[in-house]
Amino acid sequence: MAAGTFENGELDQACRQVGRFMYHFAAVEKSLDRIIQKAWELDDTQILLLASSLNIHQKKKIAQSAIDEQDTSERWRESARSELKKLQKLSDERNMFAHSLFHMVGKDSIEFDYFSAKGDREAGKRVVRRLEEMENKFRIMNDLVLALNRIRRSMRSLLASREYVYTFEHHTGYPHEWLSEISEESGKHAGSVVKFVPGDTEDDITSVTVAFPSAQLLGEYVRQYWKGVCDDDFIDEQLDAIKTRSKDDI
Structure with a gap:
């Protein structure tokens, strides 16, 4: 379906859900930025300048390095690493949301003009996300924000004596x-x-x-x-x- 031909509020519905996803993902990324900020004692301007020049995968690697250097138990570090691993799948999803045209399918699903290049069940097919499924992703991202904030609060600066x-x-x-x-x-x-x-x-x-x-x-x-x-x-x-x-x- 071509862009601009939606009727009966379908465009608003689809855009609202995609916008909510992007909002939650930005909150996750901001929490990741704050881990980096604390680890290297950056001020608010410095972290904004640095974060704008890094993609999510680079940020993840930097945060991972900071976590690995913490004087904590291995159990804590492993738990923190497991939270960072969740970023990969969310990042792939974010790329689809950000770079694909989309439209409503019926009243409860959004179809994206996007083909999965991975060897999974969605390979070679347009991707469809049910609204209920997207609500669950919002909850996952909200929980990840809370987890990343807990990690940050437990960390110490790498520059501190x-x-x-x-x-x-x-x-x-x-x-x-x-x-x-x-x-x-x-x-x-x-x-x-x-x-x-x-x-x-x-x-x-x-x-x-x-x-x-x-x-x-x-x-x-x-x-x-x-x-x-x-x-x-x-x-x-x-x-x-x-x-x-x-x-x-x-």
């Missing part, structure tokens, strides 16, 4: 002076005391939190002080308790 932090707590097998020694030794190994919790009396120390620029160095330090007092399982648990933080954090 990093430290590795561990809290030594008073052990009944050690005198309180042992924690004082930790404070002194920390400075000798390029570490720093970031939190000091006193005990009930002037000479008591409840805990000392130290920060090191190297996870490996701090791990050796933790192992050294627990060795001979606790078993290997306990020491492994303590190594897992090493946290990361930005130097700007308190």
